[in-house]
Amino acid sequence: MAGHGLARVLSKRGHCSRSEGERLVRAGRVRVDGRIVRDPEHRTGEDARIEVDDAGIAQEAFRYLALNKPRGLVTTRHDPEGRPTVYSCLDGLDLPHVAPVGRLDRASEGLLLFTNDTGWASAVLEGDGAPLKRYHVQIDRAADERLLAVLTRGAEDRGERLAAREARLLRTGTRNAWLEIVLDEGRNRHIRRLLQTQGVEVLRLVRVAIGSLALGDLAKGSVRDLTVDEVRMLGRGN
The missing domain is CATH 3.10.290.10 (RNA-binding S4 domain)
Structure with a gap:
């Protein structure tokens, strides 16, 4: 049937x-x-x-949203511990039931998508040619080429092989540095766990782009609808 x-x-x-x-x-x-x-x-x-x-119950029109997620919110509708969730950023908006496309952990920030189009969400997350996810990551020490090479080569953590598609240095000081890390998959706390295998702690983690869609100047905690072209491009993996 x-x-x-x-x-x-x-x-x-x-x-x-x-x-x-x-x-x-x-x-x-x-x-x-x-x-x-x-x-x-x-x-x-x-x-x-x-x-x-x-x-x-009729089929609602599909909606596609981008949120600049603030730090401190969990990516779920209802949290059993009573912590604030990303849905607080959608309060007051006239929306059908929309769900996050993937997750950002509580301490992470940046671009988070929502939709009620489950087929499109699957294509963005795990379809053939799913779009790459780009992050800016502040770490607790200076960085060098050796660290960048390890991130792209990969490391084992709890039986999983974790690796970055790309890693490059944005800027570094004596006590911390900013890296740009690109993922082509999204395991739980992927970047944090990968860096921890090298004894490196994350101070800030911001997702700045999904495929060709950049966070841009969207204010923290703000939401906007994606354009028709943006929806089409992400659904194709761009």
Whole structure:
């Protein structure tokens, strides 16, 4: 049978997250073509008539957003520890349910994308030719060519091979330095862990570009819609 699980379809239509959709379905609050369905994995066609609490759920228009994430926010909708989340930057905006495209950890800053287009998000994150991610990283010591070579050659950490696609020195002093690091994959805390294998600590980490999309002069904590051309380019891996 064609289609996707009902909870996923609710998410794809921008009504809620997939986990929230699962809770709604199990609570008997969702009808498909007039019939209550309690199985979140029930195969549901894209054109099915879906109601939640007797209100019809239509496909929302796709939205594509860029946020300049401030330091100190976690990349999740609800944090069990009660910490502030990136969704605080979206308060007051008229948006469908949008989800982050990838993550930036709590201590990291910079360009973070949101969308309700799950297919596009997958292409940006892990599709063939997914766009490179570019970071500016301040470290706690001076840097030299040996360190840059190690970053691109890679190192083992907890059974994973971590490496940068590119690494170059932006500027250095006697006590700290700024590096530009480019990743073609995004493992958990990738850059921090890679540098820690060399005894180097990160002082600041800012994602400055995803593919051809640069953070630019977007103010910290501010959000803007992507242009049609930006959406198209990122979906192609540029």
